Amino acid sequence: MGHVPTRLLSHPCATRSPPMKERKAIESWLTDMDGVLVHEGEPVPGAPEFVNRMKESGKPFLILTNNSIYTPRDLQARLYRMGFDVDENSIWTAALATAQFLADQRPGGTAYVIGEAGLTTAMHAAGYILTEFEPDYVVLGETRTYSFEAITKAIRLISAGSRFICTNPDATGPSNEGLLPAAGSVAAMISQATGVKPYFVGKPNPMMMRSALNAIGAHSETTAMIGDRMDTDVLCGLEAGLETILVLTGISSRLESETYPYRPSRIINSVADLIDEI
Structure with missing residues (x-):
């Protein structure tokens, strides 16, 4: 390699990367529920105040969850018992996202659904007919009691040509007794039997x-x-072009965040640190 003139080494482009583009001011908020607002059935300290501040600001916001078991009204009641006063329209679930996706893809379609009220209610509201007879889709969601009979039916319908949709890819879910198999694990079983992989609508799908x-x-x-x-949460937000904020009150730690090839916009201890920003 030949001699590089000193004047080139001192050029700004040769010594540092260009500055990152500054983001616009935050005008709306999306927040996960479990691990951010609540943890193990208790409110995260400062979280009710954070939600109240969002409401008072008048800025649009939604509380998100990959759980498709409950309706927004169910979740509203659950949050209210923990000190949160939110409207059911401020809650967005993987069940609602799935129903909206299917209504856009095939309006007025038919589906065989494995799930509970959160999913079946959303599907009905989207104008879908739930049936076991040659449905357009098999839709798999979360349930407390996965039925071998229902899974067998799903496998046969998918093998016969029904399209396979799953609300979320989570392999396990929490309970008071420990981990439970979740939709992602059951989807893997059905995929192994049919050779068909589902389309996951919930996080981390943007x-x-x-x-x-x-x-x-x-x-x-x-x-x-x-x-x-x-x-x-972070991957989904990143791929959707949002500012991403990782809180340390749930699953991922600051140390773990460094092992990923992508980074959140920032890391904070909890949503309590955001109260003064809204």
């Missing part, structure tokens, strides 16, 4: 974020996503 943004009329450039998981 479709979940885009549907949430559409629900509140928000824009990705001025929206922040708050989450506790690098592999779902």
Whole structure:
């Protein structure tokens, strides 16, 4: 390599990377629920105050969850018992995102659904007919009691040509007794039997974020996503073009965040640190 003139080495482009583009001010908020607002059935300290501040600000916001078991009204009641006063329209679930996706893809379609009220209610509201007879889709969601008979039916329908949709890819879910198999694990079983992989609508698919943004009329450039998981919340927000904020009150730690090839916009201890920003 030949001699490099000193004047080239001192040039700004030769010594440092260009500055990152500064994001616009946050005008709307998306926040995960478990691990961000609540943890093991208790409110995260400062989280009710954070939600109240969002409400008072008048800025659009949604509370997101990959759980498809409960309806927004169910979750509203659950949050209320823990000190949160939110409208059910401020809650966006993987079930709602899935129903919206299918209504856009095939309006007035038919589906065989494995799931509970959160999913079946959303599917009905989207104009879908639930049936076991040659459905357009097999839709798998979360349930407390996965039935071998229902899984067998799903396998046969998918093998016969029904398209396979799953609300979320989570392999396990929490319970008071320990981990439980979740939709992702059951989807893997069905895929192994049929050779067909599902389309996952929930996080980390950015479709979940885009549907949430559409629900509140928000824009990705001025929206922040708050989450506790690098592999779902942060990844999903990043791919949807949002500012991403990792809180340390749930799954991912600061040390773990450094092992991923992508980074959140920032890391904070909890949503309590954001109260003064809203």
